[in-house]
Amino acid sequence: MITKELWIEYKKTGNLKLREKIILQYIPLVKYAVGKIIVKLPNNVEYDDLVEYGIIGLLDAIDKFDISKEIKFKTYALTRISGSVYDELRSQDWLSRSIRKVSKDIKKAYIELENKNGKIPTQEEVAKYLRINVKKINEVMAKVNLDNMFSLDDDLYDDSGGKTSLKELVQNNQESAQQKLEKKELKKILIEQIKELSEKERLVITLYYYEELTLREIGEVLEISESRVSQIHSKIVFKLRKKMMVNYSKYEGVVD
Numbered sequence: 001m002i003t004k005e006l007w008i009e010y011k012k013t014g015n016l017k018l019r020e021k022i023i024l025q026y027i028p029l030v031k032y033a034v035g036k037i038i039v040k041l042p043n044n045v046e047y048d049d050l051v052e053y054g055i056i057g058l059l060d061a062i063d064k065f066d067i068s069k070e071i072k073f074k075t076y077a078l079t080r081i082s083g084s085v086y087d088e089l090r091s092q093d094w095l096s097r098s099i100r101k102v103s104k105d106i107k108k109a110y111i112e113l114e115n116k117n118g119k120i121p122t123q124e125e126v127a128k129y130l131r132i133n134v135k136k137i138n139e140v141m142a143k144v145n146l147d148n149m150f151s152l153d154d155d156l157y158d159d160s161g162g163k164t165s166l167k168e169l170v171q172n173n174q175e176s177a178q179q180k181l182e183k184k185e186l187k188k189i190l191i192e193q194i195k196e197l198s199e200k201e202r203l204v205i206t207l208y209y210y211e212e213l214t215l216r217e218i219g220e221v222l223e224i225s226e227s228r229v230s231q232i233h234s235k236i237v238f239k240l241r242k243k244m245m246v247n248y249s250k251y252e253g254v255v256d
Contacts, residue, residue, distance in 0.1 A: 007022075030058050060084065
């Protein structure tokens with residue numbers, strides 16, 4: 001059994017024997033994750049290949065696991081393992097094209113309904129608009145890993161010749177002094193908008209963009225489902241992007 005003391009020792013020393021012990025302990029978790037994924041895939045997908053991709057995710061999880069956080073390694077690793085498998089499947093285009101199309105339709109529906117009604121649509125409204133059920137939306141999001149279907153990474157401004165993203169304004173500690181100066185006014189506005197969010201919304205932003213937790217991990221922290229976290233995240237980004245677009249015209253030219 002992998003104890004907290006063993007984790008502490010491994011993180012301090014990087015001992016390869018301890019690393020190997022951790023890997024062997026969690027290989028069954030890789031096989032479990034792969035077993036859940038492969039049943040949704042075509043018959044030509046090889047189980048052993050997926051296990052290899054999953055092991056890559058496990059190794060990544062071991063390297064990046066922060067023992068100071070109140071998250072079980074099993075929960076953290078499962079997310080990384082599944083993500084690694086899905087990343088490889090996407091890179092080899094093994095996921096169904098129809099699934100990709102539906103995912104694009106979902107994103108488009110969110111945008112069209114928000115523009116039409118002036119408010120963030122619910123999952124139920126999107127399902128009705130697309131004439132599919134909510135379960136189908138959740139299945140598609142799970143299969144193509146749409147944690148970032150609506151993201152602060154999206155370009156905020158596409159038509160002015162220059163563009164930035166909300167994430168750059170929130171998380172820009174690696175920018176040059178000149179870049180920080182140029183974006184100062186927009187960042188100030190963004191900070192004010194974030195202050196107006198509810199406590200839960202601010203927590204989601206903090207955990208996702210600062211602590212870099214996945215939506216599933218955030219769900220564990222908040223004790224809500226991953227799909228609910230995804231809804232909250234999408235709603236926040238819609239809200240922030242809309243308000244920032246209104247203010248951008250006042251500062252046109254600020255962003256290079």
